[in-house]
Amino acid sequence: MNRFKAWMLALIFTAVSLLATVSTAQAIKVGEIEVSGALRTDKSLILTACGLLVGEELSTEKVQQAIRHLYSLGIFSDIRILAVQTGEDEVKLTIAVKELPVLEKVTFIGNKRFKATKLKKLVGLRKGQVVSPKAIKDAQQKLISFYKKEGYLLAQVTPESFQLDKEGRLILNFRIREGKKLAVKRIRIHGNKAVSQREIKKQMKTKEARWWRKGEFKEEVLQQDLNRIVDFYRKQGFRDAKVVKDSLSYDISKKSLFVDITVSEGPRYRFGRISWEGNKALSDKELSQLLTINPGDIYNQEKLDNLLAAIRAAYYEKGYLSATVIPSEPVVDNRVNIHLRLEEGAVSKIREITIAGNTKTKEKVIRRELSIKPGQVFRRSVLERSIRDVYQLNFFSNVEPEVKPLPNGDVDIIINIEEKSTGQAMAGLGYSERDKLVGSVGFNIPNLFGNGQSLELNCDFGTRRETFKFSFTEPWLLGTPTAATLSIYSTKDKWESHFDEKRQGGYGRIGRRLTWPDSYSRVYLRYRLESVEYLNFSEDFSNPLGLKENQPQVSSSLGLTYLRDSRDMPQFPTRGSMCVYTLDFAGGPLQGDESYHKQILESDFYFPILGRLTLMLKLKLGLVDAFGSDRKVPPSERFKPGGTSLDGMIRGYSDWSVGPVQQGVRTGGRAMLVSTAQLQFPLVRQQLYGLLFADAGNAWRWASKANPFHLKRSVGVGMRVVVPMMGTIGLDFAYGFDNPSHKWRSHFQFGTSF
DSSP, rough: OOOHHHHHHHHHHHHHHHHSOOTTOOOEEEEEEEEEEESSSSSHHHHHHHHOOOOOOOHHHHHHHHHHHHHOOOOOOOOEEEEEETTTTEEEEEEEEEOOOOEEEEEEESOSSSOHHHHHHHHHOOOHHHHHHHHHHHHHHHHHOOOOOOOOOOOEEEEEEOSSTTTTTEHHHHEEEOOOHHHEEEEEEEEEESSSSHHEEEESSSSOOOOOOOOOOHHHHHHHHHHHHHHHHHTOOTTTEEEEEEEEOOOOOOSSSEEEEEEEEOOOOEEEEEEOOOOOOOOOHHHHOOOOOOSSSSOOOHHHHHHHHHHHHHHHHTTTTTTHHHHHHHOEEEEEEEEEEEOOOOOBBHHHHHHHHSSSSOHHHTTTTTTOTTSSSSSSSHHHHHHHHHHTOOEEEEEEEEEOOTTOEEEEEEEEEEEOOOOOOEEEEEETTTTTTEEEEEEEEEEETTTEEEEEEEEEESSSSSEEEEEEEEESSSGGGGEEEEEEEEEEEEEEEEEEEEEEEEEEEEEEOOOOSSSTEEEEEEEEEEEEEEEEETTTTOTTTOOOOOOOEEEEEEEEEEEEOSSSOOOSSSSEHHHEEEEEEEEEGSSSSSEEEEEEEEEEEEEEEETTTTEEEEEEEEEEEEEESSSSOOOOBBBBBTOSSSOOOOOTTTTSSSSSEEEEOOOBBEEEEEEEEEEEEEEEEETTEEEEEEEEEEEESSGGOOOTOOEEEEEEEEEEEETTTTTEEEEEEEEEETTTTTOOEEEEEESOOO
């Protein structure tokens, strides 16, 4: 408005000036144009922008247009065009301008709740910017609106400007009186008859102040609450319910706020007859199976919306991506009849699949995991399974599909990949309760040369443990879904202070993906051959296991493993399960000096609980026994849970400490049961997680002595951190209820098997 007034005044002044200078009956030409008042603005810009030219005929319309053009630059507060007659039919024009100030600095005075940097970003004013009165007013309103949204309804903002020099540099201060954040004293509902105030208030996030809560008010939250109230009514059958009025008022002290909400409930409806037409791809029976509402049920808008979504999803699953469901809701005697008009459209097929973002991983490694193929009918469930299988490679931090519809109804699919660091290099020293000080050198490359192959080389050396391991895995042998692994190793472990166990050997394993009982299943066959020797018996070692010192023995074993893994992600999954059953045989027709059979059943289940909170339930059962009359089971094949043992984690106890003890030696058990309940929640998704857990388990000398009611129990907290080039690091603090020390115990872990 101010700019409009200035423009009108300039126009009137210019017109009067022209009339006073020349006679309107005579054609006047522009003889000369000069600019005055421009301190910062280039005069050539003004002359170009005004559109007036020397030698052309002058008219009121051209003068008006020149003033409009100059005002549109947004850098002048006043513009006048003065005319002085210099000849019989010629005038000299002077364009007199007054420039708007340039912002030198923005400051805030009185802001206590919010930092100046946040407020500067909010107002959007920058140093060097030309500042108009309107820009200052807009910034003032932005600040007032912001404070109101944050609950400071009485906040006042006053702009103050100071011009520094003749060049128009301006310092702009915003003086803020924040006032107190108002607390909601009372929420009053009007017009409700069928639903109580208490039920309505339960739907709101705006709450009345009580001794245990502040009763904070935010305008944005209140507006969302009004929508929640309407949604709640419509779930209860009040299809026509609406909020007709809402208002705010204060008490005399202006410290307490009263919220008044007036609703119009309308009649309560029930569902009537449910019918449809136009279905061909989905049979009447298939549609009937999708129904979650019945005639006579109380009308519920949410249930109706879910039904429509389920029908659309069923069509999408059959490839009808353009299918639409058009509902009509005729009302008869407070009964809402639902009629669905189904427009199926044509089946959508996949034209092409593009892989994007893979800089290291070869495209074939990704494509062979995809169940979707070009030319297939598009099915969303198959796409979701394909994305899950690509995630399971554990080479990528993110896998996002993009479906692009084509004019003919078909689709192109783009799979956007974000690769993560997969190689792990290790060199350093570590300490654990069981192994004491250990040095480690090695590397693990799970995506060798981008081919999806795995190469591992590790060396550990310390006073209680020495290991060397080399392993190579080809996940797609000869271009088929057959995995092959070859591994050689040498280990030397000290069993407390009693003896050393040395093992040298290797194994070969071959695995195959299955289509039965489902495509989540795999089976592996492994053959292991190794030399075993027991050394350095201590003088006080009672040898309850009947070991032979310094006599190398041969162990030849065959293992069969069935694995079913339906987890949504290989690391920090949120849903799905993993079940593993392993059966090992040694001796007998396989020859060798060790003869035993061993079975392990392990199941992990993952359930999303609330938001990103995930519940993990884990159960591990183990049985091992020897063939023959002596029933001797090798020490390394016995179960030794406790701490972070690979046999079974029971945190709150030292490693290997849970289980039978014979003649002062922890011999390990022939039977084991370990269970865990764990809540995991992301602090930074796929990087940092917090844990709450409870462990329970035990190992028994004989399977006949196993007692699921006699378990070692513990609870604790922990965290997991994903470190590039190192893997996942875990730190847990646990308290063992049955630990004689009655102390909290810390556990450090490295790797991804937890």
